[in-house]
Amino acid sequence: MKNIIGREIPAEYQGMKFKPFSGAFEFVPKGSKYSPALKVSKPGDKKVRKNLREALIAAGIKDGSSISFHHHLRNGDYIINMAMDEIASMGIKNIRFIPTALFGVHKKIIEHIKTGVIGKISGSLNGPVGRFVSDGNLKYPVFLRSHGGRARAIESGDETIDIAIIAAPTCDEFGTILSSVGQSACGPLGYAVTDSQYARQVIAVTDNLVPFPAKKELISYNHIDHIVVVDKIGNPGGIVSGTTVVTRDTLRLKIGHYASKVIEHSGLLIDDVSFQTGAGGASLAAAEFVKNIMLEKKITGSFASGGITGLLVDMYNKGLFKKLLDVQSFDLEAVASYRDNPDHIGISASEYANPHTSGCIVNQLDCVLLGATEVDLNFNVNVNTEVDGALLHGIGGHQDTAAGAKMTVIVAPQFRGNIPLVVDDVTTVTTPGETVDVLVTERGVAVNPRRGDLLERFKKCRDLPVKSIEEIREESIKLVGKPEPIEYEDDIIGIIEYRDGSIIDVVRKVIDKKK
Amino acid sequence: MMNNIRRSLLYVPGNQPAIINSAGIYGADVIVFDLEDSISIDEKDSARSLVKNAIINRNNLYKSNVELMVRVNHLSTPFGAEDLEEIISVSPDSxxxxxxxxxxxxxxxxxxIGKLEKKFQIKTRITTVAIIETLLGLHNIExxxxxxxxxxxxxxxxxxxxTRDLGTERSIGGEELLFAREKLVFIAKLYNIDAIDTVFSNVFDLDALKTETQFIxxxxxxxxxxxxxSQVSEINSVFTPxxxxxENSVEILQAAAEAKEKGLGVIARHGRxxxxxxxxxxxxxxxxxxxxxxFEEEE
Amino acid sequence: MKLNAVAGSLISCDLLVEIELNDNLTDNEIIIESPSIIQYGKKMKEITYEEIIRNGLKKFVRIKIVDKGALDYVLRARLQTAFNRIGKMMIVGENDE
Known part of the structure; x- marks a missing residue:
C-alpha cells in the first residue's frame, strides 16, 4: 500500500503490522501510557554492584532482552562497547539493541551483530554500522525513530526496555545522576530520562561516585536500580567537539547568510523569538548572522532549544535569549553553561519533542534550521540514506522540530560534488514536505507553495535569490545531468517511523550489481 | 549578455574544480580565471584545459551577466602563446x-587575439585589461x-x-602605491577605460578591505x-550606489531632460x-x- | 610501447585520471571508481569514450578514474590533459627512435 505521500509501505512485514503515515498531525492516539512493573525498596538496600556483570545479572538479563543506551558522551562513549562486550562474554544472544544514536567509536557493534549477540536494532545508525546493516547483514529491519518518536514509542509501550544502561558523569550512592559535573561532564542527559522512567531495570555506570544526597538534575534515584563504578565512562576528548567554530567555508557562509536573511524577513525575528539550529556548518553560520542582526536591531528572543552549542550560549550571554532549553550539549561552552547558569535548563526527550503528550518544546518554536541530504519537489526531506542508497544516518530531531516550528528552513549546499540536493524523488523520506517551509542553498531560496505568505515577503527582498524548487531542480540537471535510478531488492533493511508511530518510508536493500 | 560592470573581479585559481564550480555564487561582476601566478609550472596545461572546459560550460555554471576573464601567462614564458590559443578558441569575454x-x-x-578570433570564428570581440606591475609599465602607461x-x-x-620593483614593501596605509594608483586612474579616466585596483591580501580583515576600497x-x-x-560583497557594497x-541621480536627469525640452540653457534644481x-x-x-x-520592476 | 599519464587530483569535486597506453591491449578498458557510480557511472563512461574518440589515438588505452564528485566539464578537462600528456610523451618517444 502507499502512504499519503506516495511511498510504498508493506501492510505487514515479518509479522509486524504497519500503520501508514497519513499526515503530520492526523493520527490521534488512543489508550494509555505503558506502565513499567512496580518495584519495592527497603531501608538499608544497597545499589552499588561489584561490576557490570553483577549488575546485568541482578537486572535479570537473558537471551532476547532489550537494552537501551544514550549518546550524550558522543564519540567519546565507552559504555556501549563496554556493556556489549560484557554481555557477549556472558554468552547472551539476540539482544534487542536500543541506542539513541551511534558514533564512529561504536564500530565494534558490527562484531556483536555478526556473532548474534545483537539480533535486532531499534534506534539510530551511523556510518560503519549503517553500512554493515545496509549490506543486508541483520535479519530484521532496523527501526529508525526521531528523538520525540523514540520517547513516544517508549511511553506508549511500542518499544519496551528491559534494561536501560545510563552513562552517568556523576552519581550518588543512592542513584541520583548528575551530568554537569565530573571528569566526563557532558551537559543534560535529556535522551536518557524517558529510558530511566520506563525501563524494567536501570543501571547507572559512573566514574564519579559521590555520597548521597547530590542535587538532582534530570534523572532521579527514584528510577535507578543498580550502580556500577568504572575507571572511565568516556574519553573527554571525544565527548565534546571542543568549540563548535563557525565555518570559514565561503559556500556555507553564503548559505548561512541567505538563511539569516530568510529569518530576518520572515516576520518572526521580533522580540521573544524562539530559535533552534543544529551544529552543521551552514546552520552555525546562519546563527552567527542572526546573532548580528539581533544585536543590531536590539531584539531579545525568548529561548533557543535543542542541542545547545557555544554559539547559542554566546547569544544568551549577550542577552539575545532569556532561556536555553537543552536536551544535549554539543561543546564545552554548552557543558559549562549548563553547569553554571540557572537559565540553561535541561529537558527530557519527551519534553523536547514527544507529540503524544500534553505539550513539547518543539511546538513552542518559531524557527528551526535543519540540514538535508536530499529534498524533492514536494519538499520531502531525506537525511537517512546516502547517494548509494545505504542507510547511514539517524533522524535526530529533524521530524520533530520541522513539525513543531512555525517556520522550518532547510539549509544545504545545492551540490555535494556532483550529487544534487534537489531531486525528483528522494531516496528515503525522513521528514514530510508538509512540515518544511523554506529551502536555502548557496544559489537560491525556494518556498513551499503552502507558504504563500513567506513567498510574498521574500520576493520583496533584493538580497534573496527567490526561485521555485522546480527551477533549482532544472539548474541542477543542467549541471550534473539526470541521475540513473537506484534499483532495489524487496528486502527491507530499515523502517523509518514518523514521530507519531506511523510508517513514513522503508529502506530497501540496494541491488549489488558487482555480484 | 554581460553587463560590463566591473565593481568586483574575483580571482579563481584555474586548477581547482571546487572553487571554479562555485565561483559564480558570490556576486562578483567578473570572474578572473588565473593561469599565471596561482598555478605551478607542472599544472599549467591542466589549468588551461580546466578553464577552457569551464568556459565552454558557462551557461550551466554561471549567470549570463557575469564576465569571464582569463589571466594568461606572459608571452615571454613557454605558456603564454598556448594559453591564448586554447582560451581564445572558447571565446572568453576578456x-x-x-x-x-x-x-x-x-x-x-x-x-x-585578432588572428585567433578569426581562426576560431569568434563572434564577439574579446577585450583586454592590462596589468601594470613594473616601473617601466607605469612609465609607458599613456x-x-x-x-x-x-x-x-x-x-x-x-x-x-x-612595490618590489620600487624597492619597497606594501603597507597598510598604501602610501608607496599612491603615485602609481593616481597615475593609473588619471590615464584610465583620460581615455575613458576602467581603473581596477589591486587585490587586498589579508583575506580575514574585511574591515581593512572596506577602508582601502573606500579610499581607492x-x-x-x-x-x-x-x-x-568573502571580499566580493564588501567591494560591491562600496561601489554600488x-x-x-x-533616486537623486534620477531626479537630476529628469530636471536636465525637462530643461532641454524647454530649451533652457541653465539647469537648476532646489535653487542650485x-x-x-x-x-x-x-x-x-x-x-x-x-x-x-x-529598475526591473518599473520596466 | 607502454606509456602512462595522470591528471587531476583526489581533492573534492575533482578526479584523478590515469591513462595507460599499452601495445598489449586488445581493446579500450575503462575503470571508474565513484561515490555516485549508480547515478552517473554510465554517463562518465560515455564521456570517457567520447574523449577517446576525439583524441584520435590509434592505440588502445586503459583508463582508470577515481572520482571525487567531479562535474562533467572537469572529467573532460582531466581526460584531455592526460591525453595531451600522453601525446607529448609519444612525440618524445618517436624522436628517440
Missing amino acids: IRIPKVESAEELIKVHEI EIVKKGLDRLTGLTLGAEDF KKLGFTGKSAIHP TAAEI MIDLPVIKKSERIVNMARKLGY
Missing part, C-alpha cells in the same frame, strides 16, 4: 594581460593605453610586483580585484545650478543601477 611594459607588447598580444584602445577596456595595478574609490577607481570570495544616490559633470555622474549612477536591475 583577457587580463600580465606585466605590460610597452605599447608594442600590448599590440602584439592584441594581434594574436602610450600603452593610447595604442591599445582597439581592445583595451581597463587598467589594473599589480601591487606586489610593483575616492581616488577614482571603478572597481577592485578580490582574491577571496545607494538607493538615495540613485546643475553643471555638466554632475549630469555625467548621475548618468553613470543611473546606468549602473539599471544594469544591476534596480
